[in-house]
Amino acid sequence: MYIDISKILSHLHINDKNPAFSTGSIWGGSGTDIKNITSPVDGKLIAQVTMATADDYNAVIEKAQQAFTIWRTVPAPKRGEIVRQIGDALREHKQSLGALVSYEMGKSLQEGYGEVQEMIDICDFAVGLSRQLYGLTMHSERPGHRMYEQYHPLGVVGIISAFNFPVAVWSWNAALAWVCGDVCVWKPSEKTPLTAIACQHIVQTIFERNEVPEGVSSIVIGGRDIGELIANDTRVPLVSATGSTRMGKAVGAAVGARLGRSLLELGGNNAIIITENADLDMALIGAVFGAVGTAGQRCTTTRRLIIHESIYEQFKQKLVSAYGQIRIGNPLDENNHMGPLIDADAVQAYLDSIERCKAEGGKFIVEGGRLEGEAYTSGCYVKPCIAEVENQYSIVQHETFAPILYLIKYTDIDDAIAMQNAVPQGLSSAIMTNNLREAEQFLSFAGSDCGIANVNIGTSGAEIGGAFGGEKETGGGRESGSDAWKAYMRRQTNTINYSKTLPLAQGIKFDL
Numbered sequence: 001m002y003i004d005i006s007k008i009l010s011h012l013h014i015n016d017k018n019p020a021f022s023t024g025s026i027w028g029g030s031g032t033d034i035k036n037i038t039s040p041v042d043g044k045l046i047a048q049v050t051m052a053t054a055d056d057y058n059a060v061i062e063k064a065q066q067a068f069t070i071w072r073t074v075p076a077p078k079r080g081e082i083v084r085q086i087g088d089a090l091r092e093h094k095q096s097l098g099a100l101v102s103y104e105m106g107k108s109l110q111e112g113y114g115e116v117q118e119m120i121d122i123c124d125f126a127v128g129l130s131r132q133l134y135g136l137t138m139h140s141e142r143p144g145h146r147m148y149e150q151y152h153p154l155g156v157v158g159i160i161s162a163f164n165f166p167v168a169v170w171s172w173n174a175a176l177a178w179v180c181g182d183v184c185v186w187k188p189s190e191k192t193p194l195t196a197i198a199c200q201h202i203v204q205t206i207f208e209r210n211e212v213p214e215g216v217s218s219i220v221i222g223g224r225d226i227g228e229l230i231a232n233d234t235r236v237p238l239v240s241a242t243g244s245t246r247m248g249k250a251v252g253a254a255v256g257a258r259l260g261r262s263l264l265e266l267g268g269n270n271a272i273i274i275t276e277n278a279d280l281d282m283a284l285i286g287a288v289f290g291a292v293g294t295a296g297q298r299c300t301t302t303r304r305l306i307i308h309e310s311i312y313e314q315f316k317q318k319l320v321s322a323y324g325q326i327r328i329g330n331p332l333d334e335n336n337h338m339g340p341l342i343d344a345d346a347v348q349a350y351l352d353s354i355e356r357c358k359a360e361g362g363k364f365i366v367e368g369g370r371l372e373g374e375a376y377t378s379g380c381y382v383k384p385c386i387a388e389v390e391n392q393y394s395i396v397q398h399e400t401f402a403p404i405l406y407l408i409k410y411t412d413i414d415d416a417i418a419m420q421n422a423v424p425q426g427l428s429s430a431i432m433t434n435n436l437r438e439a440e441q442f443l444s445f446a447g448s449d450c451g452i453a454n455v456n457i458g459t460s461g462a463e464i465g466g467a468f469g470g471e472k473e474t475g476g477g478r479e480s481g482s483d484a485w486k487a488y489m490r491r492q493t494n495t496i497n498y499s500k501t502l503p504l505a506q507g508i509k510f511d512l
Helices: 005-011 054-071 076-092 094-105 109-129 168-179 194-209 224-232 245-257 280-296 312-323 344-360 413-421 436-443 484-488
Strands: 034-038 045-050 137-139 145-153 156-160 183-187 217-220 238-242 261-265 270-274 302-308 363-366 385-388 404-410 428-432 452-455 489-497
Touching (some): 005 045, 005 094, 045 194, 054 156, 054 224, 076 094, 076 109, 076 168, 094 194, 156 168, 168 484, 183 224, 194 217, 224 238, 224 245, 238 245, 270 280, 270 413, 280 312, 312 363, 312 385, 344 404, 404 413, 413 436, 484 489
Parallel strands (some): 156 183, 183 217, 238 261, 270 302, 302 404, 385 404, 428 452
Antiparallel strands (some): 034 045
């Protein structure tokens, strides 16, 4: 299938040179720093963006603050109706936006479409949520009193997103924040800003139709300096940041120093335990997609397989055979399973990790390396590889954002769970078993210590209905479904005295 990228760029209002910021209908930028955005698919220039200055950032925040005073007064179900329209607009643009995600980031076309579908799904979720921002009613210990709690809009939400899901994670935050009455300022990854610009155009079309004030949805294109401005800005009560653990620690420290709120979605070092009671064909599909999907650049990527010794050799051979069938190439070709890494730095990190693994004693049963040739001219294509290792190797403890899969042998289920947990990260985990006791133990308090724990599905991918996030160095934040909406609101407890006296709590007497 041929995809005309130039036509897609025109359809999504991506120009040859794009401004540094937008507050809706207003686009601008005072800086002179221009960044070329090239595709890891073919190495070609897609477009240019202007990098924002501190003055640009401040202009965006001031407009967002003004918009918040208006937006918070719109009834939540009315805000939900506008988000519903955004979901419909995303449905109309699913093919073009999904293709741009694939071309700018490098993930497969099906994954690009899937990412836009996540955006649609979270809009649908948010519409229902707009009528369910519930608080509780409590019984007071004082006669003639009523107690209840309610949730109010929080203010400006700063969103710092990563390159690997350039639009979906923003939408998880924005759709919920909007129905909660907040306004959003989005700093997309400087590696993938064009999809953000496309989203801003789509959203603004809906906002203009509904007379939504300027500044409810804003974007600021920039690097680390803009992220630091957001993290340190007392005008931004909540900062939602997705990225590396190193980045998250810096953001969390800055936001914490001003007693703000941070929602952190950071690294993962995810394992699948494959027991002797597993359906090996099912386990194979989960393991291979988890390891090579998005070229290993998901926070939920499967990085470790902890395999029972009785089936270890059998499953290893299945893996080697499956890896021999993986088709690597242009992700816009739906026949390919895996596209490129995001850039040359990512390729070098992948190569360095392979060498570190070998130096620590890792044995590669499927060799890695950079792919060369006419089909791989961008220099960003690599081979997915598999190494036999020990869980305590320092490289195994580290999250390498690349398709390197580590195999580890175990004897006892308690030891397998201990190994699963014995890494700094705690995002996603899975067990493949048809044994009820093993499954329940894995899901118990004595089982996986991750924010996500699955049985008979892999670690990669998540539905928006459940809260998404992890523990330990993954940051502890929760986005998307369940009651994650509470992070975007401020909680208030109210007590009303409808009696003719003023009794004090705890029976205290204070007579005048």
